[in-house]
Amino acid sequence: MANEFKHLVLVKFKEDVVVEDILKELEKLVQEMDIVKSFVWGKDVESHEMLRQGFTHAIIMTFNSKEDYQTFANHPNHVGFSATFATVIDKAVLLDFTAISGKAT
């Protein structure tokens, strides 16, 4: 488990976007690429608006290494998806980091 690499995206989608379609497309992309170890997403319905600052969805992808993430990021399928993604979001924050485990499952 040591030194997994995470690609984290917080998103606020535009109001007229069918979010399910976007997430299905992302799921398809991820499932076609063995290099992506795991992928979860969620919609915040819990936090106070003040705390989530308008962000509605989180996406977390996990890779075995930073190199695997970079390979994914530069893959034409991901580059293509990102271009589409950019057109459907109101705002986003991205963080990419080596995950330090403070408590393992």
Added chain:
Amino acid sequence: MANEFKHLVLVKFKEDVVVEDILKELEKLVQEMDIVKSFVWGKDVESHEMLRQGFTHAIIMTFNSKEDYQTFANHPNHVGFSATFATVIDKAVLLDFTAISGKAT
């Protein structure tokens, strides 16, 4: 694995803060509470500044259920930590959500 619940925090710490000390304190808190299933954190050194918008650290905690998260959130140890945490951060975004798995490990 279905319906894990995630507590996600993006943070920009104040400049004079010893981040390691804060994270150690958080790790201690989490390890003392069985209800927290896993805990990882990371420091972004990869994304473009524009993409991460000043946020430097991500914290991801995983729980078996929303109820477990709520129990954790309301626990005096967490409430106490949060009060301290609020004094050391420049800004933060929180998202709490049921994790939908698009690809499992």
